[in-house]
Each structure stands twice: as structure tokens, then as C-alpha cells.
Amino acid sequence: MATTMHIRSIKDIVRAIDNKAGEYAGKAGKRPGEALGEALGGALGEVLIDIELSLLPKLALDIVDELHGTLQFIFAVDERSHNNGFSLHHIFGIPSKHCLLHLKSVIPADAPEFPSLALQLPAMNWHERKIADMLGLTPVGHPDPRRLVLHEDWPQGVYPWRDDFDSKQKVPRVKGTYEFHRIEGEGVFEIAVGPVHAGIIEPGHFRFSSVGEKILYLELRLFYKHRGIERFMRGRSLLEGALVAERVSGDETVANSVAYSQAIERIFKVAIPERAQRLRAVFLELERMHCHLADIGGAATDIAFSIGAAKAALLREKVMSLCEMVSGSRFLRGMIAPGGLRRDIDNEVIHRISSFIEIALCDVKELEATTFSRSSVIDRFMKTGVLSTEHALNLGVVGPVARASGIAVDTRTDYPYGFYAMHPLDIITRFDGDVAARVRLKFDEVRQSLGIIEAALGAIKSGAVRTGDFAVSSRGQALGWVEAPRGMTLCWVEIDDEAKIANCRLRTPSFNNWPALPYALHGNIVPDFPLVNKSFNLSYAGNDL
């Protein structure tokens, strides 16, 4: 699958991408994405290129500078059993070419290290530290070599992603303490919050260094919820993989399972039926709606604006009840599987979704008017938690957070898949980068989602919702991508000869967006932290995996 031509410079990479685009241009289609979009549920999409490890730093910087690529995902896999080393994968998004560039290099087993690029490309920071924790590969020259995923009581030299790790053992605890960054000076004090918080939210530790009310520095310490999902996927059947993907992050149930299923479908080269594509889009947008509405309500709660919170909760409950009516699960669980949907839905149910759109549009309009007509709301939302475009770009921020800071990125448009390849979207952006921009953007996106649902159901035809034979397989790997409510989700899957998952790597949007939170908070006051955090709407479960 990988391009065999020898890659020496950025020009070779551009040529490889253009060659692949040329292959697809032969097939019918008006836009670059469309030809393959119809065939495989993806755009030009993943372009896999093998490179030499020594060329990586130069190429990565050139991709960012010359092709305006953004780093999305770095992961590594233990391939010592059949490849005499570890494979290191860098995935860059290049929106101008509708392409996810997948650079693969090999780290020899006897020299388990790779050049760190976190200083030049800050977006790589957490990705490289995660690889160091999980596989014991050292990012040489990393500015912050502390542990990230595994806390200090995890013994040295035990790496869960290595093949020789015994997944049945109980790993002993050792003594160790995490060193927080210290901010010193007259009047600087620390506020420690978490991991158990005051609200009904997930666990994580926040260490504020502040002077009076002003936040000078915020350090995040997460990964309390680390469940070892990526290791857990090994050896699972394809259906079990979908069930695990559904349970990675509660309000990204559909997004994660679709990303996983698309990766499997791309390995087996299966094109799912149009009805399944349309219904997947409907489920994805319903999920985006309830996730955004929870977020809008949460922001209202955090400024003690009860009426807005109550109205948002009511509207969200309507969406959840609709999901329950559609699938029997309020989170739309048990619907998505490789090859399409696990079961069809009745035409009567489709009719009820369509008739819901009109009601929801009225409710959204009323909710927005209620929220933004109050001076108390505007006072708290405006100019709070500003994330500058520059920081957002450097940190590889995705999803609504990036779009509210003026960056036009949207997986549905940049790398169209499934129904979105037939139905081009406008990317909604706002430019202030503050809480108000993020909340307003979410209102716009809820309305956009209703439009997509209407379009997807408008021309839906009856037919099969599942296809493909996934029983016979040979070793293969592919990437799946989806615009989740929080931004781009990437799922890379490798399967073995028996159609079981050999390796799976997952990156939810929260993993890219968490490191940007402290930058948005710099100079804000401590009481605004919950509000800014809510407006980012980050998942801990999806981040910690």
C-alpha cells in the first residue's frame, strides 16, 4: 500500500500525493474528494509514505512550512517480531490537498529513540511523551521528558504497548512523585484542584499558580482515567472493537465507532451502502447536537444563568429521547459496525426525526435569544479565555475550538467521508477566540447539523444498511477519520491474518486540545476557569484512553 518511490525531500512527497490524486482523478467526480468518497467512504485521504528516520525532522518542518500541514497524530507500534524494530507514524493533515499524509519510519530495536520535534512543533509535545511512556522510545531533545500517561507509581522499564508486556499481570506500585513546574515570586501562590471535582465531571488535577485572582500559569495533570484501551483492543474481534470504540468517550459514541469502522472498511476496501452512509451522518449530527447543547447549558450553569441552563437541558433531553427512540440507547450505542449499520431503522422513525427538526430549530432560536440577550451573560462570555489564532495553529488545535479562533478546519470538508463527500459543507468560523465565540459557534453548528440531517433524510432510499465480508483477511492497516463533536478523531487499525485487531491507535480531539487550555487561561481570573474549561468542552475519558 505504501508508496515505493524513494523519498528524499518535500518535492518527492508532493509528487507522491499528486500521483495518488491522479489515480483517483481517473474515476468520475467533480471534486478531489468525490471519486473515492463514493467508492470507499473517504477523500483522497490517507497517503502512506515510507521515509528514513533521519529525514524526519527536515521533512516534518517542510510539510508544516511549505504545504501548510498541521500535525495531527504521532504513534508508534512494536514490530520487533516481524520487522526488527518499532514503526513510528506521523500523520499530518494537509487541507489544501484533501490529504492526510501518513509518514512511516522505522526505529531500530537496538537504538530505541527518535528525534523530538516538540521544540519546533509544540503540537508534538504530548504525542511524543505518550510514546515514551507506552513503548519506551526516547524522544531525543524533548523539552519536557516527564511522564505523561502513566503516573509516577508505575515502575520504570515496563511498557504496556510492547509485545512482551503481559496483559494479565498486576503491575506493582513504586514510589515516585510528580514534579510540578514552580512559578516563584512575591505573592505567587498555588491552588490545587482535583482529581475529584465539585461538579459531576471527570477526574483530572489542575495546579494554578496565581497572584491574587489572576492566573499566571496552569499545569494540567490528567490520565487518571487511563483504561489502557489501545492495548485492550489487541486480539479483539472486529465487532468487539466497535463496542470498545463506542465506549471510549460517552458523548462521542458514534464518532469513535464510525472512525473505527471506516478504518476497517478501508482495510477491506468495502464501500458501505448509501442508506448506511446517510444514517451514519444523521447519527453523527444528532450526537453533535446533544454534545453542543450540553456544552451550551454547562456554560450557562457556570455563570449561574439558570434559565439558560434549564432550557438547554430540556432541549438536550429532547435530542436524547429522540436517540433513544431511534436506537434504544440514549447515546446511539449498538448501531454502528464495520460494513454499515448493525440494523436498519423504520421509515416511521425517520419521519419522526424529520418532524423533530422544525421543533428543534425553534427551540435553538429561542435558547440563543435567551442566552445572548442578557448583559450578565455577555459580560462573562466576552473577552474571557481568549485563545489566539497563533497559539491554536501552533498547538494543532482542532474542532470548534479552532474554528472559534479563526482557523477553518473541519474534517467533513477537508477530508470528506461518507455522506459528507456527497454533501459539501461550509466551514463556520468565528474570529474572537473567546468564550462568546465558542458558544455562538456551537449554536451555529447545531443549526448546521439540523440542516445536514434534513439533507441526509430528504433523499433517503430504502435498501441494505450492511455489506461486506470481513471474515477472510490478510494483514492490513488503515486510518479512519471523523469530525466528532469536539473535532477530528483519528483511528488507526492494523488487523492480523485471522481478522482480529493486531494493533489499534486512537486519537480523540481532546488529546490535541487539552494542551491549548492553559494558553487560553493565561491572565484570566480563577473563577473563570470552569467557564473557559466548559467552553473548550474537553473529554477526559477520550484523552486518557
Next chain:
Amino acid sequence: MRRISCKRICRPKVTIKDIDAQRSSNSGRWMPVPDGLVCSGCTACVKICPTGAITLKNDRQLVFKYDACIACRACVDACAPGALVMGPGIDGATSRGALTHAFSINKLSPNLPEKPQTKDAVIPEKIKIFARSMHVREVDCGSCNACELEIAAISNPVYDAERFGIHIVASPRHADVLFVTGPVTRQMELALRKTDAATPTPKLIVAIGACACSGGLFGNTPVTGTGVDEFIGVDLYIPGCPPSPRAILRSILALRSGTI
């Protein structure tokens, strides 16, 4: 507008029937149950269950451990004779044993065995003192966040847990009840123990969701435990993946009124 009477505002004796009255046709606590057809004993459901919640006992009984069921429908899809359907599921129980149900494979009955109802249920003193007021602190020990969203939803205007005297508080020091979710990850174990120690007695511990009840899908790995009761005592198990807000409320009200 009509005058709202005190009775409508203050309803100290709201019962499970009131919650039942709100139930729509889809109760959302769907779990696999036999539908009365003949089971061929092929064990397809046993083999496919990702959490090992279904076992075949002595070749004669199909045993469902609902504390581990994640309602994924894999067994229903795999059942060739169609003897399994998604039923209304079951509410919480005070022990994991009470969430295990055995069905004879010769005659799969759709009815879950019901506990005989007594008029004067004996409510343990520990539960009785919380009969009208419960202050709750939630501790997430590695759930996927779906359980948190459903727990948060019980306070929304639709379910409105405050009318039952169920109030979410910010600190374990203020709490009577701990809601615990997740299989308890290695990195949350200490926080859970500390939160438990910080909660004054008498207290109730409620395990919410399949992960918290039994480890669920993610339990028993090097980085996760096998549910909350591996670490601290549990008074109420509420199964489901996730249990709906209605199921959570029903189970808690049932515990308070001594019907489970």
C-alpha cells in the same frame, strides 16, 4: 395561572409509581432477555458476549449476569432461533447476586423472577435515615463519561431529582451518598479511597453502570480493577451501559422504600 398548592411543591412521598407514570414506551434500560421461544442450547450468545455476562450452567440453564451486561445486543444478533430480545432490563439491586438470573433453556420464560412484595418492608436503619434527603457526591473512577452525563441529567428539569430530596453536593464532606462510576482505574484508586474516607458515616455507596458494578468491558486489566466493590463496600448496584436517568432514580427510590 392556577395557584400552585404546597402539595405540588413539596412532595415528600413521591413513589416509584410516579416515576413509572413518566415512563415512555421506550424505557431505555434495554437488556437482553429470553422472549419465551425455545433455546437450542447452541451457546452462540455465550461465545459472543464481550463481557462474559452469559454462561451455560449444567447444559440446562442460561445464566445472565446483568451486572456485567453492557447492552450491546451482540447476543440478540447472534441468537439464531431468535430466543433473545432486548427487554426492559432490570433495576438496581443491593448485591451482585441479585442481578444474576437463571433461565431454564427448555422453557425460556420472559418473566424475571420477582421478589415477593411485603406490605411492611423492613428498611435497614442505615437506609431509612436517608429516606427523604440524600446529599450525593459523584466520583468518576474511569467511566467513559456516559454515566456522568446520565447522573447529571437526573437533576435536569425533566427528571428533577431535587423533588425526591436528592441533591448533588460539591464535597464528600457534605455527602451522605457516593455515586461511583467506572471499573476503578489504577490511577484513580487512591482518590476513591480518600474520597470514601472523607465522607462521614453513615453513608451509602452506589455503583453506577456496568463498569462500576463488575468491571464491565474494561475491567480486570493491569490498569483497571474489577468494579467498585473490589476497593470499597457497595450498598446499591445499578446496572446498564449507561443506566438511564430514569433507571438511576427508580433504583434509588426502590432502595429507600425497601422494595429491593
